[in-house]
Amino acid sequence: MKTDRPIQEFLAEAEDILESASRSLLTLEDQQAAGQVDPDLVNGLFRSIHSFKGLAGMFGLKTPADLSHKLEFLLDEIRLGKVGLGGETLSALSDVLGLLARLVQQSGAGQPFEDISGATDRIDRILAAKSLGGEQSLLSRVDIDLSVLQVLTEYEEHRLKETIRERKNLFLVKASFTFAEFESGIRALTETLKQHGEIICTLPTASAGGEGIGFTIMVGTAKGRDVLASSINLPNVSLELVPRTDESCAPEARAEVTTLKSISNTVRVDIHKLDNLMSTVGELHIIKGEIGRIAAGLRGLQGFTGDAVNLYKAHKNLERRLNEIQEGILDVRMVPIGQIFTRLAQVVRNYAREAGKEIDLEIQGEETELDKLMVEDLADPLMHLIRNAIDHGIDPPEVRKAKGKSERGIVRLTAVPKGNHVMITVEDDGRGIDLPAVLSKAREKGLLEGELDVEHNRKEILDLIFLPGFTTSETVTEISGRGVGMDVVKRNVSRLSGMIDIETEAGAGTLFTITLPITLAIFKALIIETSGRRFAVPLGSVLEILRVAPDQIETIESREVMAIRDDTVPLLRLTDAFDLPKGEQQEKLFVILVGIAERRLGLIVDRLRGQQEIVIKPLGSRLADTPGISGATELGDKIVVLVLDVESLIEGAMRKTIAR
């Protein structure tokens, strides 16, 4: 049954399934290491691969179907407790998942499938070594209605037996709901029960009254009736302990198993819901500002007495509470960057093996927190930097040995919080970037017009590798020859309002530093005005505001610069950057000194308009790629202003021009 129409659906669905399976596997590895494996996770993994197999089969993709069939079989044996989760099993699972992902790519690209016999043989060896288990008589040790037993799947029956074997309590939780709200009701109940134990099955039943719908949930838990009953104290829910037939005294009073408690009180929230909340907070800030203005007006009218004082106090109170809400929401968005570091560790392992190199990955600062959305968007650029380091940076073991280095190369991934920013570095101890080679390659590709020399223009030369169309690799390798260049890395980092820097030393290694704001959801901005137009500048990148006389500005090589302490800082007039009419002649100008990482730029503006919390909104698609602008925000009074993209302004100034 082959049809072309849903093939895109197949690819998307297959990739989704494999990605979620890989995530489950990583969690499983952690759990295995900690000695506490969640059976639900193993079952989820089994179900993913089961779905994948069905999918591949339906689309006539024999090779992926065969391999997933084998993998499914292995996972089935694991979830039924017939095969243990040892190191070799986990490593085989990881490799086979990787192979499946490649097969999907190959089918998408219309390429022939690679050979899978190595992988299937490996699974066969694991299956051959399995231990035997399974007891039929276990079910007779509890008194459960046949109508319940006969709808259990084989897996559910296995979990039931495990629960009986572990001498846990078995409860039947019966709940009834109206038809309109059963889904949310049953999901909430399930979540609560999962905090106490394992849900073995959920059976829908016709409700006694005819209207609505009933459910019987079978729960295995080490906890007693009281604990369960108090957490599900609802009129429509009843609780029934399944009696054991093999002992007179029910195990209900047994001590609680502490490990079960760690199945935490968390809720999963779609981050876009938090975005909406944050938008509302931004609007509240605007309202707060208006109240502040009214308070000030009232004070002007009647002096600081009576309601003027009350309004002032209320305004301050509102401000404090609002900041608390804002911090609360931000805190929820923050996740440790370690989430992606773990995923990257897997990548390093696989790529190093493919490349025939020996690599140790060192990770530091994985607890550093960053906005969830940004963490996800960082995964690709970091992966590319690491692939580059393994592929181009680190030499094969024998070459390293000849150079007097240890045979194992080091890739170091670190994250360090720096105030409102986070600094992430990817460092290797490889051969470093060959500057003369970069230079000649750029010339050859026509990417370079002026003269640069290796002595004085290190930074400019290194920046060349971020240009679209640049690559120094002589052979396109399996590893980094996948069509993503450093220009994409840079673009991804820029999209997060971040900056990327390189340092390198021939023979000693290369260091990439990515500097990012910790969140893009809401931030304080400086509102400035130039030529009658207002702009918002993220306060996180404002270092200093200077009042300067026009004669303090010098011109060097037709660029305006000024001396600030020991530094010479390039200047940019916003009127020039955005083609605005020249502002009025003023005795003194404002220079906003902005900086990200080590780079500085002075923005020349007419006047300052105060500070404000802003929630940035994307521009429409027609304006989305305007250099120097990252979005728009509303200031209250329905005034919409553009938010400056400091990173691209600095970048543009470094290149001497801003593309319009």
Next chain:
Amino acid sequence: MKNVLIVEDSKAIRSLIRIALEEAGGFFTSEANNGFEALKTLPSRKFDLIITDINMPDINGLELIGFVKSNQSYRDIPLIIVSTEKSEEDKKRGMALGAMGYIVKPFRKEDLMALVNKAVGGK
């Protein structure tokens, strides 16, 4: 028109089944992505056939079959299990619960339609 409810958590496979039924003609299909959706969809019209997967999160196919067969209003709706050969045991259980037949993924359109036509009284 025969009303058919397709319960399957893979959108792509749901599409394949729907297309097969549409091409054959004479069927109006409703789709459910999981057991809960199936429970919600069941009262929406008078179904002539339910095609269900076994392995689904929350409520699996067997539990759905058990529900349908124990419910006065639905017990006469024929059920077809769509599953994989791995679920041999589960398939047997589904048949024991009263499913009229099963088909194993990957299946041919013709085999599916033969079973469907048998279930709804042929044409």
